[in-house]
Amino acid sequence: MSLYHEVDGPGDAPVVVLGPSLGTTTGLWAPQLPALTERWRVLRYDLPGHGQSPPPGGGRTLTVGDLAAQVLEILDAEGVTRFAYAGVSLGGAVGAALALSAPDRVASLILCCTSPRFGPPEGWHERAALVRREGVGPVAETAAQRWFAPGFTGAGPYVAMLRATDPAGYAACCDALAAFDVTDRLARITAPTLVIAGAEDVPTPPAGHGDVLADRIPDADLVVVDGAGHLANAERPGPVTGAITRHLDRTWKGLPA
Numbered sequence: 001m002s003l004y005h006e007v008d009g010p011g012d013a014p015v016v017v018l019g020p021s022l023g024t025t026t027g028l029w030a031p032q033l034p035a036l037t038e039r040w041r042v043l044r045y046d047l048p049g050h051g052q053s054p055p056p057g058g059g060r061t062l063t064v065g066d067l068a069a070q071v072l073e074i075l076d077a078e079g080v081t082r083f084a085y086a087g088v089s090l091g092g093a094v095g096a097a098l099a100l101s102a103p104d105r106v107a108s109l110i111l112c113c114t115s116p117r118f119g120p121p122e123g124w125h126e127r128a129a130l131v132r133r134e135g136v137g138p139v140a141e142t143a144a145q146r147w148f149a150p151g152f153t154g155a156g157p158y159v160a161m162l163r164a165t166d167p168a169g170y171a172a173c174c175d176a177l178a179a180f181d182v183t184d185r186l187a188r189i190t191a192p193t194l195v196i197a198g199a200e201d202v203p204t205p206p207a208g209h210g211d212v213l214a215d216r217i218p219d220a221d222l223v224v225v226d227g228a229g230h231l232a233n234a235e236r237p238g239p240v241t242g243a244i245t246r247h248l249d250r251t252w253k254g255l256p257a
């Protein structure tokens with residue numbers, strides 16, 4: 001099963017892959033697209049059952065390793081060997097998995113509002129069971145509180161992405177989050193890494209999540225964005241875009257795409 005993806009920007013520019021979070025689509029990265037496509041070829045993908053990607057067949061579960069392998073399939077099909085990668089939350093977990101499984105291909109890494117471990121697996125198994133039973137409605141009801149700092153008024157389009165998500169795809173991604181734990185492997189990541197954390201992120205706050213990534217990944221910097229919750233790139237696009245472009249400029253070594 002191939003993941004839906006979109007490619008924007010100059011054909012001869014270095015490639016940056018952008019990974020979405022659980023319940024969102026390629027549209028999550030729309031605020032960064034104008035700045036990034038000035039000098040980068042941007043490849044965005046949809047998670048299984050999200051946006052325009054098909055759900056996993058037969059109620060299958062998934063691992064983050066499966067998702068990373070599907071992203072590599074896209075890149076192979078596009079003829080991309082070396083790339084930079086930025087991902088939000090589950091999309092960031094996919095980035096960490098890629099940096100561990102394909103270190104020679106990940107030239108630069110940006111881990112945004114993410115974690116080496118997303119809390120106790122039981123919570124994710126319960127959420128997967130709820131969504132398999134009742135659909136995505138119950139988790140969409142509470143998404144704005146999980147995703148944004150209090151007072152943010154722009155949640156509507158992002159919650160609409162979740163409401164349109166296939167329950168089997170959403171649940172399979174919850175299974176992937178339940179099993180994900182790379183805490184003890186972070187020291188093996190060789191890509192120059194920027195960790196971006198939202199100061200008001202509830203699911204993956206800087207303390208215990210972003211700071212663990214930044215402390216354990218050998219060549220990592222941490223930027224904490226004030227006034228941002230879990231989808232910091234949507235809520236505070238200016239500072240997040242600036243941090244990403246500065247990191248890409250500093251770390252991309254001019255290798256061809």
Ligand SMILES: O=C(O)CC1=CCC(=O)O1
Pocket residue numbers: 020021022023088089090091118146177203230
């Ligand atoms: O619970 C949420 O919706 C927040 C989240 C955790 C992992 C992810 O990708 O999103």
